[in-house]
Amino acid sequence: MKIIKSLLAGASLALVASISQAATSGNTMETVDPEADRLALQSFFQKRFPQVPINDYVNGIYALDAPSREQWEEIEEFPPYEFDIEEGETLFNTAFANGQSYAGCFTNGGIGIRQNFPRWDESQGQVVTLELAINQCREANGEKKLGWKKGTIAKISAYMAYTSRDNVFDVKIPNDKAKAAYLDGKQSFNARRGQLNMSCANCHVAGAKILIRADLPGPTLGHVTHFPVFRSKWGELGTLHRRYGGCQKNVRGVPQKAQGEKFRNLEFFQTYMSNGLVVNGPGARK
Amino acid sequence: MKKTISLVAALMMISGSVAAQSFDDAFNAQRAMHGKGHSFTFEGQAYTTDHPEEVAAAVEANAANATKLLASAKAKYAEVLAVDFGWTLTKKLLKSAKKALEAGEFRKSMNISAQAEYHSRMGIVQYHQSQAEWIMAVPE
Numbered sequence: 151m152k153i154i155k156s157l158l159a160g161a162s163l164a165l166v167a168s169i170s171q172a173a174t175s176g177n178t179m180e181t182v183d184p185e186a187d188r189l190a191l192q193s194f195f196q197k198r199f200p201q202v203p204i205n206d207y208v209n210g211i212y213a214l215d216a217p218s219r220e221q222w223e224e225i226e227e228f229p230p231y232e233f234d235i236e237e238g239e240t241l242f243n244t245a246f247a248n249g250q251s252y253a254g255c256f257t258n259g260g261i262g263i264r265q266n267f268p269r270w271d272e273s274q275g276q277v278v279t280l281e282l283a284i285n286q287c288r289e290a291n292g293e294k295k296l297g298w299k300k301g302t303i304a305k306i307s308a309y310m311a312y313t314s315r316d317n318v319f320d321v322k323i324p325n326d327k328a329k330a331a332y333l334d335g336k337q338s339f340n341a342r343r344g345q346l347n348m349s350c351a352n353c354h355v356a357g358a359k360i361l362i363r364a365d366l367p368g369p370t371l372g373h374v375t376h377f378p379v380f381r382s383k384w385g386e387l388g389t390l391h392r393r394y395g396g397c398q399k400n401v402r403g404v405p406q407k408a409q410g411e412k413f414r415n416l417e418f419f420q421t422y423m424s425n426g427l428v429v430n431g432p433g434a435r436k
Numbered sequence: 437m438k439k440t441i442s443l444v445a446a447l448m449m450i451s452g453s454v455a456a457q458s459f460d461d462a463f464n465a466q467r468a469m470h471g472k473g474h475s476f477t478f479e480g481q482a483y484t485t486d487h488p489e490e491v492a493a494a495v496e497a498n499a500a501n502a503t504k505l506l507a508s509a510k511a512k513y514a515e516v517l518a519v520d521f522g523w524t525l526t527k528k529l530l531k532s533a534k535k536a537l538e539a540g541e542f543r544k545s546m547n548i549s550a551q552a553e554y555h556s557r558m559g560i561v562q563y564h565q566s567q568a569e570w571i572m573a574v575p576e
Contacts, residue, residue, distance in 0.1 A: 175571075176571060176574060177570070177571035187574075190574075336574075337566075337567075337570050340570040340571065340573040340574055341566035341567075341570040342562060342565070342566055342570075342573075343521055343562065343566065344523060344524070345523045345524070345525060345555070347562065349566075349570070349573055351573045351574070352573070355573075356573075399524060402523055402524045402525060403521070403522070403523060403524065404517065404520075404522035404523065404524055404526075404527075406520055412520065
């Protein structure tokens with residue numbers, strides 16, 4: 151009888167769960183609530199990994215998997231991105247042909263500001279990421295745009311992130327246009343795509359710390375805090391949008407454009423989810 | 437206790453009836469089990485497990501038909517790219533279909549074009565499904 155009761159209770163719970171899932175909201179401008187989304191995501195991970203402090207999520211999979219963390223900590227003893235930060239600093243401080251520099255384009259001379267990106271820019275009517283702001287700065291000073299995914303832009307971004315370490319992410323959604331961009335990013339994150347029919351959420355929410363072949367996907371909470379990253383697979387530094395494109399290729403989808411509207415909105419959503427966590431970029435990953 | 441069992445059973449039956457098998461589910465199950473060219477019935481009607489693209493390719497293999505199918509596959513690929521849901525393999529398939537056409541391997545070209553067009557059509561289906569169902573993946 152005890153078993154029957156347990157089975158009945160289980161069946162009832164499953165029914166209630168499916169009913170509540172069917173009643174989900176948050177997919178329209180009227181119902182979406184970014185702060186509720188952020189708290190729900192934190193709560194999801196807290197329930198799933200109760201032993202992991204929220205602040206540790208900035209370390210990605212290394213917050214969840216002890217053996218991986220051990221290896222990563224050894225790598226961090228001699229960080230592979232160290233020279234990139236130094237080069238990034240030199241590049242950042244090198245004057246443009248017109249005598250101006252990057253410092254003139256950013257608040258506080260570009261130092262310690264990573265946590266404010268991406269931000270909604272009302273005058274441009276779009277989400278502006280740090281990399282986009284770097285290239286806008288160059289263009290405003292008569293310089294050519296840099297490539298979006300690696301090399302110089304990643305090094306400058308790495309230096310700027312480094313000067314912002316331990317600053318708390320504080321992405322703001324000031325109006326409905328910004329909220330629409332957030333909602334678009336939220337949709338992108340959860341929409342299945344590619345021949346494998348998978349979404350970001352498949353691997354980085356439900357699938358976090360579940361093996362995909364030999365790899366353990368990291369949790370989306372804290373995903374953006376350590377970018378740009380030096381990936382062992384790349385053997386060099388790369389930007390977040392380079393990684394986005396790689397993920398989309400992994401599920402056999404044609405990747406969207408780095409710094410296109412879709413990826414910028416996705417970064418806006420993801421970073422808002424990590425509000426309250428600290429900047430710890432650049433990072434090292436597998 | 438009996439009342440509880442009946443209630444749960446009734447709820448489960450309602451839940452089951454809501455999730456009755458659609459034609460797409462039936463088609464996909466039959467296709468997975470038997471591959472193409474298999475006949476089956478759904479709600480009293482007879483169907484085959486062939487994709488529309490395979491039906492379109494089941495015509496005489498010649499230059500005109502192969503050219504037409506390749507053009508159709510390219511057009512469908514442009515459609516799926518326009519909604520940003522293309523699949524990576526499709527471009528390679530289109531190249532292979534073109535190469536086979538140029539080599540006079542019309543049957544091969546037509547079959548590959550059919551596969552490429554199917555990929556693009558599925559990408560478009562996926563786009564529409566994603567628009568409607570993405571919220572279901574968000575944790576409560």
